[in-house]
Amino acid sequence: MWRHVVSNALTLAIVILFLVGGVIVWGTSxxxxxxxxxxxxxxxxxxxxxxxxxxxxxxxxxxxxxxxxxxxxxxxxxxxxxxxxxxxxxxxxxxxxxxxxxxxxxxxxxxGTEVVFRVGVTRKQVQVRELDPATNRYVEQARFEPQVEPVDPVYTAALDASDTLIRFAVAEGVTSWTIVEALNNIDFLSGEIAAVPSEGSLAPDSYEISKGQDRNEILADMAARQERILAQAWAERADDVEVETPQEALILASIIEKETAVAEERGQVASVFTNRLKRGMRLQTDPTVIYGITKGEGILGRGLRRSELRAETPWNTYVIPALPPTPIANPGRASIEAALNPESTDLLFFVADGTGGHAFARTLDEHNANVAKWRKIEAERNAN
The missing domain is CATH 3.30.1490.480 (Endolytic murein transglycosylase)
Incomplete structure (x- = not known):
């Protein structure tokens, strides 16, 4: 009898073990x-x-x-x-x-919902957007220019929500003064910025920020990121670059950044300036002249005068025979990499081509012909 009981118990235990094992396997799957x-x-x-x-x-x-x-x-x-x-x-x-x-x-x-403070070269905007999970694309809910347009109620509601992500997005080519001004205008941040960071020292990018965060902490994050980008690009630089220090690379990169917004052109623009530096030619670039006038505090808002092109300032590359003493904006990674790894060309000139890009030339005659085409395009646009 006892054998029978033990046998049944053993059988039951085995069955239970198998059932438990089956449940575990099923649950795991x-x-x-x-x-x-x-x-x-x-x-x-x-x-x-x-x-x-x-x-x-x-x-x-x-x-x-x-x-x-x-x-x-x-x-x-x-x-x-x-x-x-x-x-x-x-x-x-x-x-x-x-x-x-x-x-x-x-x-x-x-x-979810994002509030993005966008800082561009010519204007600042606040954008409220929400990710549509079905399409994995952001849908804009509101957009306005701070200090210019009324605050949108959608922005206020989004900012009050506890799960809203807040971003501070800086475009390539924005000056340090503009970045500081933008941070000072975000009223939910804390901390007083004692001085404008060195030009070129802040990495244009998108940064996650939070209510009550110290403005100086954000600037420190931007500066640390730019240091890392510059250090990596310097370590991977071409052997025949014409800049001698990381700071000179940053200066050249800032000029490249201001001269073209076309990604495919950066290497060519970098080659033009590199070739000019090798030959001892003046860089003759308008953005440096403009920086000598504005010092990066706002935009010029008009064309350059002939007297300004002739005026001797440390940043007037129509007059000085080398790089200016400082960067003229905060360049992005791509422009820094282009400055340190320019395309191998014999190009020496470029001018706008009317499409948003540039026409490049090897000789002055070729360049003058490109300039004539651009002047014709300008004249036609003004006439219309």
Missing amino acids: QYKEGGPLAEAICLQVPSGASMGSVSADLAEQGAVSNARIFRLGADYSEKASQLKAGSFLIEAGASMEQIVDVVTRGGRNTC
């Missing part, structure tokens, strides 16, 4: 395999949320097939305590394992 989500969603994880509340939200939105398995998987992988607050893009078909990774990895928001 459910956790790791692609999920049921048909279209991407933006998952909002509020501050103080738990993995339990997140799993319930995911189940309600059809992103996970079983909230309990999601929680158990997060516990088993020891990630349940690493949940981050924010807005996260959950891709269609994402597995529970992938979703857990997204909401615990940290870093910036990957979806």
Whole structure:
């Protein structure tokens, strides 16, 4: 009899073991395999949320097939305590394992509403946009020029929301004075900026900022990023570059940045200036003359006068036979790399071609013909 009981108990234990093993295998496959989500969603994880509340939200939105398995998987992988607050893009078909990774990895928001303070060469704008998870594209909600146009209520509401991402986006070719002015005009930042950073020392890029953040901290981040970019480009420079120091490279890069907005032209523009420096020719570039007048504080807003082209200033490259003493703007990575790895050409001149780009020339005769074409285009535009 006892044998019979023991035998039945053993059989039952084996059955239970197989059942448990089967459940574990099934649960693991459910956790790791692609999920049921048909279209991407933006998952909002509020501050103080738990993995339990997140799993319930995911189940309600059809992103996970079983909230309990999601929680158990997060516990088993020891990630349940690493949940981050924010807005996260959950891709269609994402597995529970992938979703857990997204909401615990940290870093910036990957979806939701963004307020972007855009600083351009000629104007500043505030943009409110929201990522559409279905298309993975941002949809603009509002746009206005601060200090020029009324504040849009959409902006105020977005700024009040706890999960809104705020960005400070600086375009290539913006001066340090303009960046400082823009930061001073963002009223939810803190800290007084004692002095304008050196021209060229700030990396144009998009920076995540927050309410109450010190303005000097943002500038320090921009300066550190530019240092890294310049150091890397200097280490990878061509053997025959004509600049002798990283600072000279930054100066040349800033001129390249101001001379062309066409990415494909940077290498050619860099080659023109490099060839001129090798031959001891003046660079003869208008943006340096303009900087000598404005010192980077605002835009000139008019054409250069003949007297200004002849006036001797440290930045007038029609007069001085070399690089100016400082950069004339903050160049981006591409212009810095072009300055230190210019294309190999025998080009010496360029002028606008009427399409937004430039016509390049090897000889003065070729250049004069290109200038004549440009003057004709200008005359026709003025007549119209």
